[in-house]
Amino acid sequence: MSDTLLKVENLQTWLGSGERPVRAVDGIDLEIRRGETFALLGESGCGKSMTALSLMRLLPPAGRIVAGDVYLGKTALLELPEYAMRAERGGRMAMIFQEPMTSLNPVLTIGQQIGEAVKIRDGGDRRAVAQRVVELLHSVGIPDPVRRVGEYPHQLSGGMKQRVMIAMALAGRPELLIADEPTTALDVTIQAQVLALLKELQRQTGMAILLITHDLGVVAEVADRVAVMYAGQIIEQASRDRFFDNPQHPYSRKLFQSLPDAGKRSRRLAVISGNVPPLNQVFTACRFIDRCDRAFEDCEMAPGWTELAPGQGVRCHLAGFHDAVSIVELPEAEHTPVAAASGPGSSQGPLLQVEQLKVHFPIHKGVFKRTVGHVRAVDGISLSIDPGKTLALVGESGCGKTTVGKGILQLVRPTAGSVRFAGDELTRLKGGALRSRRSELQIIFQDPVASMNPRMLVGDIIEEGMKAQRIGRTAEQRRARVTELLGQVGLPDDSASRYPHEFSGGQRQRICIARALAVDPKLIICDEPTSALDVSVQAQILNLLKLLQNSRGLAFLFITHNISVVAYLADEVAVMYLGRIVERGEVGQLLAAPRHPYTQALLSAVPVADPRSRREVIRLEGDMPSPANPPAGCHFHPRCPFAMPRCRERYPDLNRLADGRQVSCYKVEHEES
């Protein structure tokens, strides 16, 4: 057992005092070996972050460790006095956090912040410290580290900030690095960079990594061993390959099944019904019992830990019965589209036709605030959606995809271009005329918390659009319709007289969908509607959207960065980079064989929840440039592995290829001709 680095026994952490403390971590045992990557996987609120903070003894004031032992090597961490614990923190064990944006001190230079950590370990010789800071920055792959030392965090991009965080953690040459969702706030291409960096650093230094994540793909990518957390407990633990081959716990299995992908297009996704139980109680039954479709009488007694093999175990009564676990799946209802939606007014032409849409925000500068330039958030985009179809607009944060949605809805008035919806030019409509058309186009936002007025009852929220659009003549008619809509999105009738905060994230998103449906739209713009949700809840929403599309003939403009959702839901895909569409085509075709170098890199960077998918990750260098000052020529050329001289001069046109898709790239043009 000499290679055991960290040993946690029966760790229990409670939040809050009073009669019903939240038992955020409720008896965790785990072991991490030197040099390995151990992934702690779980959905939000399962206690994985609290576990990490407990190990570092960095709990928020309300939290306290009530029982358990943590050994780092031979040191019992929980028994150390605070000053000795400080030596371990940032010394043998270091931690990086989810939000690199807020985790760095905004008023100190990054050199000072890393230097501080160096000084604690290596002593105070200024020159040596400065030297080491540069070394550290270099080792985490920050270009031009000597100059960067004097910069402030806000001058760095998100990915760079996370690298600085890593450099800071490396300052004490840790044996264990705890990474709490280190890439969740980052884009996929940047995520690929950071994960690769972590792997590389691990190879060089031999440190162990405790990776905390909710992303099965990330786990498949980097982990050696996996533990799944649910409601404060570890419910399954195994080596990565065993886990992905044959997950044992019903919860783990459901997680896999609820992942959307192209293969499940015609089916409903498996969902885990209900919610995680509140943790401010003492459990006697299995914590998963209410949501498990294999629950039986024994489950009324909390299951113990069953060791299946060395290093593999599961907390389930079915654990012994290997094959019994894979009992018959419930037959999954097919998604059957209603005969190609043909509502009134839907002619042969597309429902929405966007031509050369531009949304520029002026930059003011100087004494008189003259306009010195523009942020070209959307810079000439054309797309069209047919009735009843789904177009996915894919891109990384800052590429302008959300602005496209708002520009189409005229929430932001476009600078140029045309938006034709069912024959009307929306950009020219004003006031009342525009208002009356608004019932046909609706939007669903990313954040279900922010998209509902917390001061209004759910019923009033859903009714608001109906009132504005004069749908339903009397209050009774509207009320009846609210009830009907709530039923359609799968919420109980009494929801109308409750407040949004009484609902979970997924339920809130359902309310938002009901609100949009209330005015009978033909097109709904879905702006990342599932990215704030857990995988199992995401599946519920995707199922609902698909169902609604089939039954009502809705068209969707689906704005997202999540490729697997695209694969599951979309008919057509458009990939955006820096305000422009670089590639557009039918979904299967585009995802299977992307042509544009950016699309290729983007798709390859998406982690796949299958360790055997041995795909080649095309790693992009650097970050997306600012839309205020896009590179000359092709916007992508500074990061493009295939950039040619031509690419620096002129932006390539969007050309239609033989197979029907459109790509804007000279290389592709060249290959085709």
Place this chain on the structure above:
Amino acid sequence: MMDSLVILWTDALVFLLLLFVGTFGVYAAGKEHLRGPWRLVVRSRVGVSTLVILSFYVAVGLLDSVHFEPSYLADPQAQDRAQSTEVVSLFDRLVLPLRERQEKTYSAPLATHLYAKENIEQSDGTMIRDYPRLQYGGAHLADPARDWAGDVLRLSLIGLVKGLLVTLVLANILFALLASRRAGGFAGVAREVLTGKGEIPWRSALITLGLLLMVLLWAVELSGRYHLLGTDKVGEDVFYQALKSIRTGLLIGTLTTLVMLPAAILLGIMAGYFRGWVDDLIQYTYTTLNSIPGVLLIAAAILMLQIYMSNHADEFNSLVERADLRLLFLCIILGVTSWTGLCRLLRGESMKLREVDYVQAAVAFGVGHFQIIVRHILPNVLHIVLITVVLDFSGLVLAEAVLSYVNIGVDPTMNSWGNMINSARLEMAREPVVWWSLLAAMIFMFTLVLSANLFSDVVRDAFDPRLRSSR
């Protein structure tokens, strides 16, 4: 004998305010986001204790805000009294003895003799120079030197015991009321309250109420026979003055806010929501107004008011009415100097809110601007308004004292703590010092301001979700 009701401007506004608060209360009762925080307030020990004290002040202030012209037809003294004070309040009626028993000049608290020596004609016709007996204070004592201490002690005890008894009676009524509304029976409820177990900290409320009642009845007993807090230069009872000043303090603290609220809310939200030139104009207005140091703006405005009033003296029926208008004007001008802070806060918040998804969703539904402001913006900034109103209150009460000291506060004929301090200050150089006016004003003001400060802390914690989450 008919008393005709007189409604002063400030009285009207007080009752308008009361109506406003009442309406808001009814509105809030139906809204969980407003009811919830208030529930937190009444569940806090500090919250209920300060509420008890504040309600005492409010009760006095309200009683003092019902004015009428007494008809002294049956009163032989009517002639000369009608000249000096023509308007009295309900509160004056309640404490008539305090008001009427005027001595010649200063006397110390609970004294039996004046504070200044006078020539006294003895019964045998000789004149000696000594401290004369007070006309009212301790007049019932045959030999003050011998009886005074015993009498004061006796009266104090009676007062305290009475206070205790009233508290006990009230406590039992409370238990009975609570017991009738839920299970557990009288004894059970009483045990729950007394051990402080219930959700609402009735015990704290009862203790505060008990202490308040004991002090109050003690004061009532003593001030029946003595001048509890002495008399001032013209022999007026200082305790009476301090009580009368409550209305002034409360009015300054509340009416100012009432006056400034509409402008602050309307302009703040408009600036933040519409942006553009509307924003520029409103920002310009409040930056300009804010640039003039508040005291100086008030000074200039009050000076101008004085000129106006002295040149149009015939427009005012009575001194009381004149003082009242000056008070109202002071509230308005204080409002002008203080609305900018709230306005700026609301502007910032509205600016954030207009970009929030649910407002965007409303726009996407074609909801009009007015509806969006009323339905989405206003309810979501209401907590800021409430917090500001409560936080501003104590500052305004303190400001009144300072302004009156500089002679740009309320009318010098009006009872206010500032005027009391101002007049007492001149006597600080006396030997021995006349300290009681000052002390009385300070105690009354301090109690009110401290309660208000503690209360506003509780309210802010309850309403500010950001603070709540950081606990």
Place this chain on the structure above:
Amino acid sequence: MIAYIIRRVLYAIPILIGINILTFVLFFVVNSPDDMARMNLGMKRVTPEAIENWKAERGYDRPLLYNAARQGTEQLTNTIFFQKSLKLFQFEFGVSDSDRDIGYDISQRMWPSLAIAVPVLLVGLLVNITYALLIAFFRATYIDIWSVVLCVVMMSISGLFYIIGGQYLVSKLLHLVPISGYDTGLAAIKFLILPVLIGVVGGIGAGTRWYRTLFLEEINRDYVRTARAKGLSEGLVLFRHVLKNAMIPILTGVVVVLPLLFMGSLITESFFGIPGLGSYTIDAINRQDFAIVRAMVFLGSVLYIIGLLLTDISYTLVDPRVRLS
């Protein structure tokens, strides 16, 4: 950066004009100079001649905005608005009722005001920040709770009481320093100690509580957790990380009031008989000397606007996020 400052300066101009017009309206339009004269002379001996005399002495006998009796530019310049209001822009404040040059008086009297206001500000800042840091270090302990209670209690006491109580205790009972008065040079120190002390003590309640809130707000931020994760001690975390961030609002809050320090404190100065601008203003108010009040209103506004300007500039200096964007 320079363009930014120039823009802020330009923005101040319409505000100054607005203030000028506002004071003009307040002092000359709301009540006519005749009313002022009548008030000032007392109701009894008001004859039309006396009023004219009073107005002529002060130059209020001109028309408000337009002088039809004159020729050329004089039609505009020989008016009350031009002479009394626009001249303020040149810091020509005119003559007070007691026939003294207001500009000269102001330049003399601002030094005693500064002699009190500056030490009060600096010592107060030091005391409040130290105390607030201490509370932040012992947050959520009894030290924290009782300190907050103490602050609220201190806040609830009227400033007048601090002054009167302080004078009574220190000067009258203990005879440590004179009750009031002022002297030139170093001899002034014994007169300054008490007002400064009282100014500082009076400000502890509100100041400390405000700074405590700022500190606690920063302490809850993510970067503080990062700093702890590095293994920094709690003291270092407070001093290096929290203090440095919290100093941004503290400093910019101080910068706003810096220019206003010239104006002195009305109450303190009049209680302690210090011949500063505060007591100057109070005397003017009590004597109803409109010329002085008008001058002080304008001066105060100008200083406030300078304060706003300095705040904007100081933000760009203190906060790297503003500086470099």
